[in-house]
Amino acid sequence: MAEKRTEALRWVEIPIALPPSGRTETFSLGDLELLLCNASGTPYIVRDECPHVRTSMKGGVIRGTILECPLHGGLMDLRDGSPKGMPIRSSGTCFRVRAQGDRWQVGLPL
Amino acid sequence: MTASPQTLATPMERAPDPGLDYVPIPKTRYTSAEYAQREWDHMWTKTWTCAGRASDLERPGDYFTYELGPESILVVKQPDGSIRARYNVCMHRGNRLREPGRGHAEKFSCLYHGWEFGLDGQLLAAQDPECFPQGISSEKLSLPPVRCEVWAGFVFVNLDSDASALRDYLGEIPEHLDPYHFEGWKIAYDCTIEIECNWKACVDAFNEAYHLAATHTWTLAFSDDVRTLYDCYDKHTRMIFPEVQASQRHPGANSVTPEIKKMFLERIGIENFEGTPQEAREAFARQQRKIAPTMGANVDDLNESQLCDDFHYTIFPNMTFNAHALFTWVFMHRPHPTDPNKMYFDFISIMNASGIDVPRPEKEFYSTANGDTLDGKCDGGELLDEDLYNLPRIQAGMHSGAFQDLHLGSQEVRILHHHKVLEEYLEAGR
Numbered sequence: 206m207a208e209k210r211t212e213a214l215r216w217v218e219i220p221i222a223l224p225p226s227g228r229t230e231t232f233s234l235g236d237l238e239l240l241l242c243n244a245s246g247t248p249y250i251v252r253d254e255c256p257h258v259r260t261s262m263k264g265g266v267i268r269g270t271i272l273e274c275p276l277h278g279g280l281m282d283l284r285d286g287s288p289k290g291m292p293i294r295s296s297g298t299c300f301r302v303r304a305q306g307d308r309w310q311v312g313l314p315l
Numbered sequence: 316m317t318a319s320p321q322t323l324a325t326p327m328e329r330a331p332d333p334g335l336d337y338v339p340i341p342k343t344r345y346t347s348a349e350y351a352q353r354e355w356d357h358m359w360t361k362t363w364t365c366a367g368r369a370s371d372l373e374r375p376g377d378y379f380t381y382e383l384g385p386e387s388i389l390v391v392k393q394p395d396g397s398i399r400a401r402y403n404v405c406m407h408r409g410n411r412l413r414e415p416g417r418g419h420a421e422k423f424s425c426l427y428h429g430w431e432f433g434l435d436g437q438l439l440a441a442q443d444p445e446c447f448p449q450g451i452s453s454e455k456l457s458l459p460p461v462r463c464e465v466w467a468g469f470v471f472v473n474l475d476s477d478a479s480a481l482r483d484y485l486g487e488i489p490e491h492l493d494p495y496h497f498e499g500w501k502i503a504y505d506c507t508i509e510i511e512c513n514w515k516a517c518v519d520a521f522n523e524a525y526h527l528a529a530t531h532t533w534t535l536a537f538s539d540d541v542r543t544l545y546d547c548y549d550k551h552t553r554m555i556f557p558e559v560q561a562s563q564r565h566p567g568a569n570s571v572t573p574e575i576k577k578m579f580l581e582r583i584g585i586e587n588f589e590g591t592p593q594e595a596r597e598a599f600a601r602q603q604r605k606i607a608p609t610m611g612a613n614v615d616d617l618n619e620s621q622l623c624d625d626f627h628y629t630i631f632p633n634m635t636f637n638a639h640a641l642f643t644w645v646f647m648h649r650p651h652p653t654d655p656n657k658m659y660f661d662f663i664s665i666m667n668a669s670g671i672d673v674p675r676p677e678k679e680f681y682s683t684a685n686g687d688t689l690d691g692k693c694d695g696g697e698l699l700d701e702d703l704y705n706l707p708r709i710q711a712g713m714h715s716g717a718f719q720d721l722h723l724g725s726q727e728v729r730i731l732h733h734h735k736v737l738e739e740y741l742e743a744g745r
Contacts, residue, residue, distance in 0.1 A: 257426075258426070264421055266418070266419040268675075268677070269677065273418045273419060275419070275420060275421055276424050276426075277413075277424060277426045278413045278414055278416075278418050278420065279414075290414060290416065291414050292414070292426055
């Protein structure tokens with residue numbers, strides 16, 4: 206059986222604390238503006254840019270794994286970035302998150 | 316000993332006979348767009364209707380929308396803890412501000428031209444205000460308010476700014492239902508079904524027990540359609556529908572049927588029951604009183620009948636309660652914005668469980684046009700599916716040239732009463 210190929214990633218420590226459950230917080234890594242999301246204790250990271258009108262989603266709230274954009278109320282699934290409610294029609298960009306000891310890391314493309 | 320003024324107890328005495336004439340009800344009230352428009356103009360825009368649960372608005376900025384006919388209303392938790400309602404429409408060019416559903420906002424921003432409104436509906440900002448030589452009046456261009464009041468954890472709205480207070484409108488209802496303490500109950504199931512029938516056909520389907528023997532035959536082994544009581548009040552109605560008791564028309568009448576044992580007694584931990592039917596009801600009631608504190612449920616103000624039977628209330632025009640001690644099904648029957656042959660059926664199941672964690676479920680959506688059913692989706696899937704099967708067929712049948720009027724009997728008195736109240740609204744609007 207062929208070995209499952211995984212995308213090579215550069216793992217970088219997340220420089221901010223996990224926000225309270227259901228909330229979001231922004232941070233930057235180089236040119237990337239990212240949004241750290243706490244979905245009932247599980248961290249997710251997406252590019253901080255609403256697929257609708259490209260604005261920041263800082264302040265958006267989360268129910269289950271669904272992030273609501275604070276500007277127009279569009280919905281996006283944090284697990285895969287897929288659109289879950291208008292006016293978001295296209296997918297957002299998600300990044301993998303892993304625990305490293307007691308810290309969280311985000312996987313960025315090499 | 317006389318009861319203290321604080322004592323809550325649901326009145327059990329029968330309402331006076333409403334003295335209604337058993338007149339034919341024209342089918343056009345269910346099929347005519349002209350009649351639906353009269354309903355909108357003179358009834359829906361004058362009555363208090365339930366928009367949702369206050370528990371969905373925990374912190375400032377939490378909101379849900381309420382779609383009633385052609386209108387959409389934003390119901391929003393305010394920074395001062397109050398709940399306010401505003402029309403969900405940008406006053407610039409008429410765009411809807413938010414999609415249907417619930418969420419959280421710091422402000423409401425219109426995605427068309429970016430006009431921004433505060434949680435209180437006030438216009439905060441308009442792009443390029445200097446381009447409006449006539450000015451931008453915050454007074455004229457803020458989101459218009461909608462009357463909004465809360466009873467028992469249910470948020471009601473009224474499109475009539477001159478309407479009397481919700482409490483006045485509810486009449487007998489708080490006295491009857493406050494003993495359940497619904498304000499602390501939690502939503503355990505939530506769905507909306509688009510049904511291909513007039514909204515009244517759906518209200519009617521739950522306003523009588525006459526259909527049980529034919530539509531829900533299997534339920535006669537544990538519920539008594541024959542001994543159901545019907546009470547009509549000023550606007551609203553009640554039906555006390557005996558459960559934990561077989562129908563008088565069932566072979567197991569006056570016995571503790573296997574279904575009563577399995578679906579009621581064993582479900583709450585009463586195994587190998589031996590005794591009379593009355594003793595079965597007493598045991599069922601007693602056991603619920605025992606279980607209630609473990610769920611944080613207050614059943615102290617409920618009588619034995621309320622611990623066994625379905626206390627079924629319809630708040631005019633469109634809210635139905637199937638009240639039980641530990642769970643209650645609440646239905647809202649909303650009209651379609653344009654088509655009298657369609658409606659939206661909101662179904663929430665609420666649990667008397669303030670002491671345990673009940674995760675708020677996401678709303679599910681179904682349509683009878685797609686053949687969707689509720690089978691397996693909640694405790695009563697099969698029961699509701701049987702009604703969902705009937706309703707589009709009732710609406711289709713009403714369009715027959717051979718059928719002109721509904722021919723109602725005494726077990727259908729609540730339907731007659733519903734029409735009487737509806738007609739009073741329409742007549743008042745003439």
